Structure formats: C-alpha cells, structure tokens
Ligand code: PMP
C-alpha cells in the first residue's frame with residue numbers, strides 16, 4: 127500500500143509486548159496461562175510514591191511544566207547520578223522522559239544521521255534495533271561470548287568509518303549478565319579510539335545479585351561521550367507510570383529536548399512528583415523487592431540447571447536466559463500451547479536457541495511453571 131513509511135513497515139512489532147498480549151488474551155479466555163514473558167515487576171508501586179503523586183494531583187499539579195521535567199525531579203536525578211553513579215552531572219544534563227524507552231528513542235533521533243552505524247551487543251533487548259532504524263541509523267550486531275556474556279576486543283572488527291555509537295546494557299535484558307570492568311573498559315577504549323558515542327542503558331542497575339554495578343560514564347572520560355539511560359519501571363515497580371530519564375553532555379540533552387518538545391512535551395506532571403518521592407525517600411522498598419527477586423532467581427536457576435539446561439549468568443535484572451537449542455520459536459510455542467507457560471524466545475533478542483524466562487512473578491506461579499516446563503522437557 128502506498129503512503130506507509132518504508133522504515134516503519136520494515137520494523138517488527140515488539141516481541142515482548144506481542145507475546146505478553148497473547149498470554150493475556152488466553153488468560154481472558156479462561157486458560158490458566160502463566161506469563162513469564164514480560165519484564166515487569168509483579169509488585170505494586172510502593173505506597174509513599176503513589177501518595178506523593180496523589181497529593182500532587184489533588185493540589186493541582188495538572189498543567190504544563192518545563193519540558194525537560196519538573197526542577198525537583200531533575201535535581202533529584204542529577205544528585206542521584208553524581209552520588210550513586212559517580213558521574214559528574216548538572217541539572218542541565220538531565221531530561222525526564224516517558225520511560226527509558228522514550229529516552230532511547232529521543233537519544234537516537236538526537237545524535238544519528240542517515241546511514242550512521244550503531245553497534246548492538248547481542249543478545250540485545252528488542253527495542254534497540256527499531257529505535258536505531260527509526261532514526262535512520264543502521265544496526266550492526268555483535269554477538270557476546272555466549273558462555274560468559276562478556277565483551278572482548280573482537281568487537282573492534284565491527285567498527286567502520288560510519289560507526290557512530292555502541293549500545294551497552296548492563297545488567298542485561300535478556301541475559302541477566304552484568305558486564306565486568308574489563309568489558310566496560312573495551313567499550314571505553316573503543317569509544318575513545320574511534321571517537322564514538324555510547325548509550326548505556328542502566329535501567330536494571332538496582333536489581334543486581336552479588337555483583338556491583340559500574341556506570342559506564344564513570345570510567346575515564348566516558349561522561350563526555352555517554353548517554354546514560356535509566357528509569358523507575360524496574361527498581362520501583364512503576365512500569366505503567368511511563369517515567370524514565372537520560373543523563374548526557376548538555377549539547378546532546380539540548381537536541382533530545384527538541385525531540386521531546388515536538389513530540390510529547392514532557393511526561394505527565396503529577397507522575398513526576400511520584401518520581402521525586404521514589405528517588406528522595408527511604409530506599410528500603412527497592413531492597414525488599416530485590417531480595418524477593420533474588421529468592422526466585424535462586425529457585426528458578428537451580429531448577430533449570432537440574433533439568434540439564436545451560437543458563438546464562440543470572441547476576442542481574444529478573445530474567446533467566448536458558449539455552450534450549452533447536453527452534454526456539456517452536457519451543458516457546460509448545461511451552462505456551464501444551465504447558466500454558468508464556469516465555470520469550472531468544473530470536474526476539476537476536477540469539478535463536480534460547481528462551482527468556484522472567485521471574486518477576488510470585489514463587490507459587492514460578493513453582494507451577496517449573497513443573498509444567500519439566501514435564502515438556
Ligand atoms: N531498557 C531495557 C533493557 C528494558 O528491559 C526496558 C523494559 N521495558 C526498557 C529499557 C524500557 O523501560 P521503560 O520504558 O518502562 O522505562
């Protein structure tokens with residue numbers, strides 16, 4: 127049909143959203159489907175965060191505000207970034223966005239020119255490649271070592287005259303792996319040697335088990351060439367709030383700001399007050415959720431290993447990435463149709479032969495899912 131964008135028609139729908147929608151539909155038809163397909167905490171947003179939003183709504187915080195976000199939230203993010211992530215950050219280097227996804231989209235639109243190449247480390251989350259493509263860029267995939275899920279110098283073979291950026295995601299969706307200092311060092315050296323930008327998606331930084339998160343922009347002079355993306359969805363169970371942010375050199379933020387001004391203006395005003403409460407209040411709610419994720423992780427990984435599966439190092443996020451081999455799309459279909467367990471096949475993350483199992487669901491449901499998966503293995 128004429129009149130459709132060739133860029134958008136060439137992009138697949140989001141596999142994570144599509145599969146979870148399908149699982150929801152089957153549940154609505156009365157089937158007892160256990161949905162382990164979407165990366166979404168099953169916890170409710172902590173009460174003090176909801177209260178702060180309700181109070182803001184009731185006092186009339188219902189109007190337009192500065193497009194980069196309310197000053198209270200911008201300052202809270204700048205303060206958090208300096209203190210926790212050791213990245214120098216002024217309020218002018220912050221933009222509040224409609225979720226981390228929107229920050230990624232804005233970033234690509236702000237820095238890419240048609241034909242610019244962006245290196246994506248696989249397995250990679252479903253929306254990086256589409257965001258690159260929508261901005262006219264060209265994704266160039268590089269497969270991480272699928273035993274350690276770390277990066278070595280072989281990535282340098284992917285650098286060309288057109289390379290503009292490398293995307294880093296640690297802890298990783300879908301593998302759960304955490305990049306170590308040496309992998310991040312490879313990225314930092316590559317960016318410096320070839321004058322590249324980096325987008326570092328650190329949305330799972332607080333969901334980490336026994337390892338330490340290192341912000342890419344805290345290494346060497348990476349703060350001058352890194353767009354750090356983060357958000358409230360995972361750490362504070364705020365997926366539906368659509369609230370995230372980016373921190374970057376001010377020249378980049380100024381361009382991202384224009385993309386935001388001409389598309390969404392800014393995220394919902396009263397939601398941003400919830401974000402202030404999340405960042406500036408006691409953080410014990412994050413630790414409570416992290417501990418529960420850790421308990422489920424230990425259980426699920428152990429069961430999968432007992433079944434004889436290879437599992438990626440599940441050091442962060444809330445996913446077990448399991449090597450099932452063969453046709454991963456067929457395996458996922460069988461698990462859904464015969465076992466009524468919905469997972470996301472590795473093809474969605476550019477690594478066929480794997481399944482991503484989200485353990486952001488109750489222990490009871492995980493237990494049932496394990497029994498069902500075992501009976502199909
Ligand atoms: N990055 C990664 C790696 C994710 O898993 C998600 C989950 N949706 C996002 C970004 C986007 O998060 P949100 O837009 O909900 O902040």
Ligand code: GLU
Nearest residue numbers: 140142143163164165299
């Ligand atoms: N990031 C989550 C996932 O990978 C949520 C869905 C999405 O935004 O893609 O399942």
